[in-house]
Amino acid sequence: MKKLITLVVLAATLLTVTAVMAEEKEMNHAAKLAEMDGKAIFKNLCKSCHSEDSEAGEYTPMTLIMEQWDEFFQDTFAEAHKEAACPSDETKMITDVLTKDALKKVQKFCVDHAADSEQPMTCG
Ligand code: HEC
Incomplete structure (x- = not known):
């Protein structure tokens, strides 16, 4: 006992x-x-699936123009990534991992360095 x-x-x-x-x-x-700031989040989370030769297509801030980034974060992100697992924790979906605040920061980074911005950038 x-x-x-x-x-x-x-x-x-x-x-x-x-x-x-x-x-x-x-x-x-x-x-x-x-x-993390927007750039760090992009590097850590987005780049792992969207660098050169990635199956999901290469995306850097200057791939799109400002308006397209705004539209993407407003309308397309959740839908396009509903089956995307988080690169640093594959038990979770990327859409669950990114908080609203984190998403806002990445959006700002992408818009600030979009193709038609004053400082287009590829993020390394
Ligand atoms: C786990 C992998 C993964 C991660 C992480 C990821 N993506 Fe994606 N992304 C994809 C896949 C897969 C697609 C293609 C979906 C499709 O074919 O509809 C995609 C599509 C896209 C598209 C194109 C959407 C469209 O249909 O116009 C953009 C832009 C994009 N991702 C940006 C990002 C950004 C910004 C981040 C970081 C916040 C990110 N992705 C994180 C896998 C990922």
Whole structure:
């Protein structure tokens, strides 16, 4: 009986620790995104699927003009990426990982460096 209780206690502890660790990982992810600027987010998240020779097509800020980026973030992003897993955590979808705030920052970076902007940029 005593053995059983010990086992149950052990199992419960293990579960709690795992849950806490998962929660921390989640928070780290969000905290990291909150610290990154638009360029860093583009480099870390978008580029892994959209560099030269990528199957999904090469996209850098200067691939599109400002208006096209605004339209993309407003209308197309969620639909085009509903099956795209996050490059740094494949158990999650990119659309779930990117917070509203993070999306806004990437949008601003893309618009600020679009083909018809004052500082067109390829992002490395
Ligand atoms: C896991 C891979 C992946 C990541 C990460 C990713 N994309 Fe994509 N993206 C795709 C795929 C796949 C398509 C093509 C979808 C289709 O064919 O409809 C696409 C399509 C696009 C398109 C074209 C949309 C259209 O139909 O006009 C743009 C622009 C784009 N992505 C920009 C981005 C930006 C900006 C980010 C970062 C915030 C990003 N992508 C992150 C995989 C990814």
